[in-house]
Amino acid sequence: MEDDLPRPKPVLLARPPLDDFSVGALADYIADLRAEIARAEAAIAAKQGAKAAAEAVFRRG
Numbered sequence: 001m002e003d004d005l006p007r008p009k010p011v012l013l014a015r016p017p018l019d020d021f022s023v024g025a026l027a028d029y030i031a032d033l034r035a036e037i038a039r040a041e042a043a044i045a046a047k048q049g050a051k052a053a054a055e056a057v058f059r060r061g
Helices: 023-060
Strands: none
Touching: none
């Protein structure tokens, strides 16, 4: 089945050369990365919640 095939690893964020950034630009870059981490953590929490709900449904049966 298609679900059994390994999924390709997602493309990660680009890693720009940090030497070219000013201190302010580095702070902005860190803020952007933290926002992306928070977005990924929210997606993980949502998926875990959906998985737990599905498991609960199947345990009842």
